[in-house]
Every structure is written in structure tokens, then in C-alpha cells.
Amino acid sequence: MTEAERWKALAQGGRLTSTLRAEDRVTRFRPDIEYEVKLDAPDHCGDDPGELLNLVCRDIGDGHLLLDACGTRAQMSPRYLLDGTTELSLFRYEGEDLLKIKNHEVLDLAGCPVMRSFEAFRYGRRDIDAELARRDARPIGGLHKLRAKNFLLDLAETAVYSIAATVCVNTSGDVQRQVEIEYFGTVRPDALPADEGDCVSSLVAVAQAVRLRSAITLTPTSARKFDLVRVAAEGRHPRERG
Numbered sequence: 001m002t003e004a005e006r007w008k009a010l011a012q013g014g015r016l017t018s019t020l021r022a023e024d025r026v027t028r029f030r031p032d033i034e035y036e037v038k039l040d041a042p043d044h045c046g047d048d049p050g051e052l053l054n055l056v057c058r059d060i061g062d063g064h065l066l067l068d069a070c071g072t073r074a075q076m077s078p079r080y081l082l083d084g085t086t087e088l089s090l091f092r093y094e095g096e097d098l099l100k101i102k103n104h105e106v107l108d109l110a111g112c113p114v115m116r117s118f119e120a121f122r123y124g125r126r127d128i129d130a131e132l133a134r135r136d137a138r139p140i141g142g143l144h145k146l147r148a149k150n151f152l153l154d155l156a157e158t159a160v161y162s163i164a165a166t167v168c169v170n171t172s173g174d175v176q177r178q179v180e181i182e183y184f185g186t187v188r189p190d191a192l193p194a195d196e197g198d199c200v201s202s203l204v205a206v207a208q209a210v211r212l213r214s215a216i217t218l219t220p221t222s223a224r225k226f227d228l229v230r231v232a233a234e235g236r237h238p239r240e241r242g
Contacts, residue, residue, distance in 0.1 A: 007153060008066060016068040017151040017160060017184075026160055026185035029193050034117040034182060035200060037207040039218035041165070041177040049073075049148040052216075053165035056179055057150055059213045065206070068151040077144045080229045083137040087226050090128065099128040106222045112204050113222040116196075141233040143170045143225060151184065154206060158187040161206055168225055170232035176225070179218055181207045 001009075010016040020026050029035075045052045050073065060067045078091035078100075087102045099122040107114040122131045149164040162184050168176045183203045186192050193199035211218045 004155065007155075011066050011068045011153070014068060014070040014150075016066070016153060017070065020160070020187060025187055027187075027189045027192060028185045029183065029199050030196075032119060034115070034119055035196075035203055036115045036117070036180055036182040037112060037203060038115060038221050038223065039179040039181070039207070039211065040221045040223065041179055041218060042216055043175070043177065045177055045216060047146070047167050047175065049146045049165040049167045052167070052177060052179070053148045053150060053163070055215045056165065056210065056218070057163065058215060060152070060210065063209075064154055064156045065209060066153040066155055068153060070150055072149045074147045074149075075145065077142060078225075079142040080140040080226055081132075081137040082140050083135045086135075086137075087224075088132075088135075088137055089225075096123060097125055097128055098123055099131060101131070104224065107200060109200055109204050112207060112220045114200050114203060115222065115224075116200075140226070141171055141229045143168050143229050143232075145225065152181075152206065152210075153187070154202070157202060158191050159202060159206075160184040160187065161203070163210065166225075168228055170228045172232040172235075174228060174232060176223065176228045178221070178223075179210075179214075181210060 007016055010019050041052055057067055076091045076093060078089040081088040085103060089100045091098060101120040103118045105116045107116055122128045145166060145168045147164055147166045149162055152161045152163055162182045164180045166178050166180060183199055
């Protein structure tokens with residue numbers, strides 16, 4: 001069995017990415033930076049992220065993209081805070097308190113916004129409280145988030161991407177439905193992106209391929225979860241920007 005045949009067999013069982021990670025074969029480009037394309041999904045897709053993800057992924061699998069349909073699900077209710085331009089979100093994940101610290105930038109490439117986010121994490125109440133104590137963060141609000149996630153392997157570049165569908169509801173009842181495609185890593189270390197531009201170009205190409213194969217219309221966006229929280233806090237509609 002060739003390596004490509006083994007990958008396809010693992011992907012059919014939804015075990016490709018977890019196996020590669022267990023074998024320590026996925027190398028990150030810049031572990032502290034998240035590169036992500038966000039796509040708005042139509043309102044008629046409903047409130048089940050698993051069904052939304054199936055509509056997006058059901059025709060992926062031919063050509064150079066290999067679908068690892070692990071179907072991982074999660075739900076959480078993050079509370080958001082803002083310290084200057086730094087976004088903080090506090091929630092429980094897999095039974096543990098977690099604080100995510102993010103700074104966002106939007107790279108616009110050929111009409112497809114790419115979110116470049118510098119990320120850090122604090123785990124457990126002691127480290128979280130210490131981090132918050134040294135900041136001047138003000139609470140913004142919260143939301144409820146449902147997520148379903150698969151992975152994609154680009155066989156040509158041996159690059160791994162996560163593809164997730166999220167359905168989020170803010171405290172005003174506004175709903176945000178999105179598909180998020182994130183560069184995850186590379187199986188062959190010698191195939192790592194040469195630079196950030198290379199990484200972003202590959203990500204955009206995969207996002208465009210997903211859009212072409214999707215059973216629903218997906219629209220590139222730079223709207224964040226934080227934006228959904230903030231419009232509720234300010235009493236605005238989610239589509240009112242600014």
C-alpha cells in the first residue's frame with residue numbers, strides 16, 4: 001500500500017488527521033498565527049452545523065483534495081472582553097477553563113479576505129486570573145456557539161486544512177452561520193510554505209475549490225464572532241457594520 005492509498009483509507013474512516021497528529025507528522029508553519037478564510041452561509045441552511053458542513057463537503061473528495069470527514073462536534077458559550085484592540089474570550093473547553101487572546105488583521109487577496117490572527121492561550125483559573133489582572137479588559141458580551149469540523153488534505157502539497165461550520169447566536173437572538181477554512185499544517189516538512197504569501201495563496205486556492213464544490217452559495221467575509229457579540233451589546237443589527 002502506498003502512502004497516498006493509506007491516507008485515503010484513513011480518510012474514509014475519518015481518522016486521517018488524528019493518525020497523522022498521533023504520529024507527529026503535521027508540522028505547523030507559524031504555530032502562534034492562525035490563517036483563516038471565513039465564508040458566510042445562507043440563512044436557509046438551518047441551525048445544525050453538522051448538516052451545514054455536509055452540504056459544503058459532500059462533493060469534495062475528487063481531484064487533489066482529500067476529505068477527512070471526522071465530524072468532530074463542539075459547543076461552547078464564550079464570554080468576550082476587549083483590551084484595547086486585543087480580543088479575549090473566556091469559555092470552558094473539554095472540561096477546562098480556557099482564555100483565548102487574539103489580535104486580528106485582515107489580508108485582502110483577490111477579493112477573498114484572509115484573517116491573520118496572533119493567538120495565545122491561558123489554561124486554568126490561576127493563569128487566567130493572573131492574565132486578566134494585568135489587563136484593562138472590559139466585558140463586551142457572550143454568545144452560544146455550535147461547531148462541526150472536518151479536515152482536508154491537499155494531496156499535491158501535503159498541506160492539511162481544517163474546515164468547520166459554525167452556528168452562533170448572540171444575546172439578542174441574531175444568528176451567524178459560517179464556514180471557516182484554516183491552514184493547519186504540512187505533512188512533509190520540506191513542503192512547508194516558503195513564506196506567508198505562499199501560505200495565504202494556498203489557503204485561498206483551497207477555499208475557492210471548496211466554494212466551487214459546495215452545494216450552497218458561500219460568500220467570503222471578514223465578520224468575526226466578536227462582531228456578532230458587539231452588535232448585540234450596541235443594539236445594532238449584525239449587518240450594520242462600523
